[in-house]
Amino acid sequence: MLVIVEGDDQQIRGLHHVGFDPALGLLVDGRPPSVAWYQHLDSFRALDAAPAVLH
Numbered sequence: 495m496l497v498i499v500e501g502d503d504q505q506i507r508g509l510h511h512v513g514f515d516p517a518l519g520l521l522v523d524g525r526p527p528s529v530a531w532y533q534h535l536d537s538f539r540a541l542d543a544a545p546a547v548l549h
Contacts, residue, residue, distance in 0.1 A: 495511070497510045497522075511523055
Protein backbone atom coordinates (compact mmCIF):
# COMPACT_ATOMS: atom_id res chain seq x y z
CA MET A 495 0.00 0.00 0.00
CA LEU A 496 1.25 3.49 -0.78
CA VAL A 497 0.75 6.10 1.94
CA ILE A 498 0.92 9.78 1.02
CA VAL A 499 1.78 12.18 3.85
CA GLU A 500 0.39 15.70 3.43
CA GLY A 501 1.02 18.84 5.44
CA ASP A 502 -1.68 21.16 6.76
CA ASP A 503 -1.53 23.04 3.45
CA GLN A 504 -2.27 19.74 1.59
CA GLN A 505 1.17 19.68 -0.03
CA ILE A 506 2.75 16.22 -0.29
CA ARG A 507 5.41 15.77 2.41
CA GLY A 508 6.31 12.15 1.72
CA LEU A 509 5.43 8.85 0.09
CA HIS A 510 5.81 5.59 1.98
CA HIS A 511 5.33 1.96 1.01
CA VAL A 512 3.56 0.17 3.87
CA GLY A 513 3.21 -3.58 4.10
CA PHE A 514 3.07 -6.51 6.46
CA ASP A 515 5.43 -9.45 6.90
CA PRO A 516 4.16 -12.36 9.04
CA ALA A 517 7.58 -12.75 10.67
CA LEU A 518 8.34 -9.03 11.19
CA GLY A 519 4.92 -7.36 11.42
CA LEU A 520 4.24 -3.89 10.04
CA LEU A 521 6.87 -2.57 7.60
CA VAL A 522 7.28 1.00 6.39
CA ASP A 523 9.64 1.38 3.44
CA GLY A 524 10.95 -2.13 4.13
CA ARG A 525 11.76 -1.51 7.83
CA PRO A 526 9.82 -1.55 11.10
CA PRO A 527 8.09 1.82 11.65
CA SER A 528 9.71 4.51 13.79
CA VAL A 529 8.23 6.01 16.94
CA ALA A 530 7.32 9.13 14.92
CA TRP A 531 5.25 6.95 12.56
CA TYR A 532 3.03 5.86 15.45
CA GLN A 533 2.84 9.40 16.85
CA HIS A 534 1.43 10.70 13.54
CA LEU A 535 -1.16 7.94 13.04
CA ASP A 536 -3.92 10.28 14.24
CA SER A 537 -3.48 12.54 11.23
CA PHE A 538 -3.68 9.75 8.62
CA ARG A 539 -6.79 9.69 6.46
CA ALA A 540 -7.89 7.87 3.34
CA LEU A 541 -7.78 9.68 0.04
CA ASP A 542 -11.10 11.08 -1.16
CA ALA A 543 -10.19 10.22 -4.76
CA ALA A 544 -7.47 8.30 -6.53
CA PRO A 545 -4.31 10.32 -7.22
CA ALA A 546 -4.01 11.81 -10.70
CA VAL A 547 -0.94 12.57 -12.78
CA LEU A 548 -1.02 15.99 -14.40
CA HIS A 549 0.89 16.37 -17.66
